[in-house]
Amino acid sequence: MIYEQDVFARLAIFPKFIDPATQVFDLAFLLRFSPVDQSGGVAMSVGSRLDLKTDALVHAFGCRSAANADREFEIRKGTPPDPETEANRYLGFYDFEWGAAASAPVIHHHVAIRFKKEHGEMAHFQIEMHPRSTEKLSKKQQRNDRIAVRTSLAMGLYGPSLHICEQDEALRPALEAIAADLPVCAKGREDSLIG
Amino acid sequence: MSELAASRRDGTRYYMLDDSGSTIAARTSASPEESGFELYGRPEGFSTFVVPAEETSNSSTYTCCSNWLRSNAYRLTLLHEAIGKLGDLPSEHELHIDATTKDRAVQFLNLIGQDGQLPKLFPQDGEALVFTWDAGARKRMITIAGEEISGMDIDKKTRMRCDYDLSFEPQDRSVWFSKLYPAVAASVGTSDE
Numbered sequence: 372m373i374y375e376q377d378v379f380a381r382l383a384i385f386p387k388f389i390d391p392a393t394q395v396f397d398l399a400f401l402l403r404f405s406p407v408d409q410s411g412g413v414a415m416s417v418g419s420r421l422d423l424k425t426d427a428l429v430h431a432f433g434c435r436s437a438a439n440a441d442r443e444f445e446i447r448k449g450t451p452p453d454p455e456t457e458a459n460r461y462l463g464f465y466d467f468e469w470g471a472a473a474s475a476p477v478i479h480h481h482v483a484i485r486f487k488k489e490h491g492e493m494a495h496f497q498i499e500m501h502p503r504s505t506e507k508l509s510k511k512q513q514r515n516d517r518i519a520v521r522t523s524l525a526m527g528l529y530g531p532s533l534h535i536c537e538q539d540e541a542l543r544p545a546l547e548a549i550a551a552d553l554p555v556c557a558k559g560r561e562d563s564l565i566g
Numbered sequence: 567m568s569e570l571a572a573s574r575r576d577g578t579r580y581y582m583l584d585d586s587g588s589t590i591a592a593r594t595s596a597s598p599e600e601s602g603f604e605l606y607g608r609p610e611g612f613s614t615f616v617v618p619a620e621e622t623s624n625s626s627t628y629t630c631c632s633n634w635l636r637s638n639a640y641r642l643t644l645l646h647e648a649i650g651k652l653g654d655l656p657s658e659h660e661l662h663i664d665a666t667t668k669d670r671a672v673q674f675l676n677l678i679g680q681d682g683q684l685p686k687l688f689p690q691d692g693e694a695l696v697f698t699w700d701a702g703a704r705k706r707m708i709t710i711a712g713e714e715i716s717g718m719d720i721d722k723k724t725r726m727r728c729d730y731d732l733s734f735e736p737q738d739r740s741v742w743f744s745k746l747y748p749a750v751a752a753s754v755g756t757s758d759e
Contacts, residue, residue: 394644394686395641395645395648395686396648396687396688397686397687397696397698399688400688400689405660456655456659457659475725476720510693511711511716514690514691514693514694514709515709518690518696518718521688521690522705522707523725526705526720
């Protein structure tokens, strides 16, 4: 059972090319859904803070996730990701309570979170959006609901906790510069601090 | 008096400003000298300033330009650069925006101009660009997807959501723009947060 107060981490993974424009990107930029099936379902990966109890554990999870995403890219495309525009750079993470996504004002979808082991990661969960009916939704109906979830969730993010992965050490100055622009958000209550 | 400012970090983009802080010209080059702007020796008529590329990651080196870096002129430049970068990505990239969306987004930014409350943005599903504003109790979004444009407000506390159908047609545009956009500008004092 997952409660609205349960805390999850969303990894801040950026391609390097967005520098120096981070301050023009909304935090919802971090919250991207990918298609999971043909029926219009989409998912967003997150890490459970019940498993990842310390920031260091989330950072290790983040570095593995970025490396896995690069490997998957190479398998899919046959070439390694472009270091500037395609390679995944983990910069840190934001926490949120599941309620921030669960309370998103959606019209045509339901929003759920579920455990989905991926690359052997037991902390890997995903937020999923599925159409409420089998009636085909217009692109706009799909899009607006996704925007509503991304925006609502962005309002509930707090952090970040920053980190540069070993594999990105050579890019440290550039990545730290992007990370320095990430908005710092605090949480209003103390009862769910972890780690 | 004009001022020359380097971009904040990469040191490869140089801007010539007039005394109001507006950008006169921006050039990309490997070094200040190669930018073609007159930089060294304080030539007459210019209050010149250069941030050496190797020092631009250090915040203490650009205190000279901090007003400008907070200015709408600079943020507008960054918004245009960001839209350009997203539009330049290959079409299969998840952050790509298509040419029509990019053109319409630039058109929308031009409507706002430098004087308005500037938005932040995020790309959506490889097919749309969303502009966002913190407008007091609300978050306001205007989404551009090709020729389509629509608006959405979400109340930060109650999560009440309202959608608006908008249009780029000039006769419609003046109606929604005058209703929606000033509301953002009026309800927020500073640019964000």
